[in-house]
Amino acid sequence: MLGVEDGWVLTATSNDALDAFPILHSRDLEHWEHRGFVFPEGSAPAWVRHGLRTGDFWAPEMARVGDEYWLAYTARDQTGALAIGLARAPSQFGPWIDNGEPMITGGKVLTPGGPASGGVIDSHIFVDQDGTPYLFWKNDTNGLWPRPLAGLLREHPPLIQQLFESERDRRTAAFAAAIQPWANSRRSMERFFWMQPLIEAALDNWTRVKPALIAFGKAGEIVQAMRTPIHARQLAPDGRSLVGEECVVLANDLDWEGHLIEGPFVTRQNGRYWMFYAGNDFSTPAYGIGVAAADHPFGPYEKRGEPLLKSNREWWAPGHASVASGVNGRPQLFFHAFLPGQCGYNEFRALLTVGLEFGPDGVELREV
Structure with missing residues (x-):
């Protein structure tokens, strides 16, 4: 979810669909209009493996960087490993031009000649108040164990x-x-x-x-492999490369997080950096959203001990949050969740939102 001058723009996972990453626009957060795709059929980057039952286009995230819009996303490279790409456009609706090669790769082969596993997923672009862009992502080691x-x-x-x-x-x-x-x-x-x-x-x-x-x-x-760190690194001003040192900013070390954390999103509020992330496994009601705070984008981050948002009677497994100002100008958390008892692959997930209140003692949920 990204707030823009005339409303909000939403992009979403498209898995192996031939048209990758639908783009939707709203002026009121209630009514949505489909405005096209990031990569319409036939325009997927050459480095990406795509097609029915072979491709995976996951977790796109759009950011305004200077006069451009950048979109970081997850896709499988030609070896089948999950990698992170980056595309740029003059408008939030495109046309999108990919960098031509993955920004980050990290696939491993478990056995000689065997299929690639692991990789990197869930990229997030954070732009600091001085205009410096940073890239966050998850090392997908939970697929290895x-x-x-x-x-x-x-x-x-x-x-x-x-x-x-x-x-x-x-x-x-x-x-x-x-x-x-x-x-x-x-x-x-x-x-x-x-x-x-x-x-x-x-x-x-x-x-x-x-x-x-x-x-x-x-x-x-x-x-x-049961440790799934979230990494971060500074992006070059043109978005074509990474600069500086890579660092681990967060890892799963709380019992509720289980074997993974993922879906990072960083926002600056009240002079501090707040990272929202998902923990545990998406297919279970134990999946939830955590939050951690720091004084620098690279941390160190101090976690809230319990999930900020977890399953309830109406929705299960909330995850992969983003933050944007709502209609009233106050920050809101946007995330997806399943209907009760229906967690898992290819199950319906709805876009939901809840208000956020940032204070000296942390962040709390509020009604929108």
């Missing part, structure tokens, strides 16, 4: 009893371990659907899974 964990459980079945408390979660883990060799040969989305029950079982037992793996002593790579 489920398959090795299933392999470890396959080799050491007694671990299942140590890691998982309920009989249901133990059966889930045993099944994932049993079919692991077959699942490794499947396409990325097929692997996703195989891994998701194991991920959810691990999150149900999160406070015992990680300590037990550390105590086991042969799961260092798995434990390391």
Whole structure:
């Protein structure tokens, strides 16, 4: 969500649709008009792998930088790894010109000749009050641990009893371990659907899974992949490159965050920098929005100990927030969430908003 002179502009994930990243415009935050796409069919950047069941266009975010509009986004490169691109336009409606190559790559190959996994996602452009642009993103290491964990459980079945408390979660883990060799040969989305029950079982037992793996002593790579840092680096004034040193600004270290944090968004309010982020797994009601504050865009950030926004009776799994001024000129948090009991891939997510009140003791929610 981006506030502009004549209203607000919204862009959204389009997955493998041939027209990538729809652009919507509103003058009142109630009525919306579709104004086109960032990359209409046939205009996707050459470095991007696209097409039905092969491409992924995720998490676009638009920012005003000087006299231009910049859009950072996630897509798969030609190896299948998730990477971050950046496009620029003279108007929020385009035409959009991509830089021609990814700004950041980070895919890893788990086995020689195997499919790429991990990568980098959820880019965010923050422009400071002096006009300096910064790029934030998430290292998607949470995609790296489920398959090795299933392999470890396959080799050491007694671990299942140590890691998982309920009989249901133990059966889930045993099944994932049993079919692991077959699942490794499947396409990325097929692997996703195989891994998701194991991920959810691990999150149900999160406070015992990680300590037990550390105590086991042969799961260092798995434990390391359960840490998903958010990185930041300064952007060049023309948006074509990154300058300065890269730094880690936040990582998942609270129990409620589980195996990941993602979807960072930074705003400057009352002289401080506030980072909103999502934690836990998007497919569960434990997913929520956290907030941390700092005196510099690179931190150090001090987290609120509990989620700022979490599931309730009306909406589940709120996530990937952005901040913009509302109709009344006061800051609002915009985010998406599922209907109760309907979390998961390809399920409907609505755009929601709530007011924000920044004060000396932190930030609180308020009615719009």
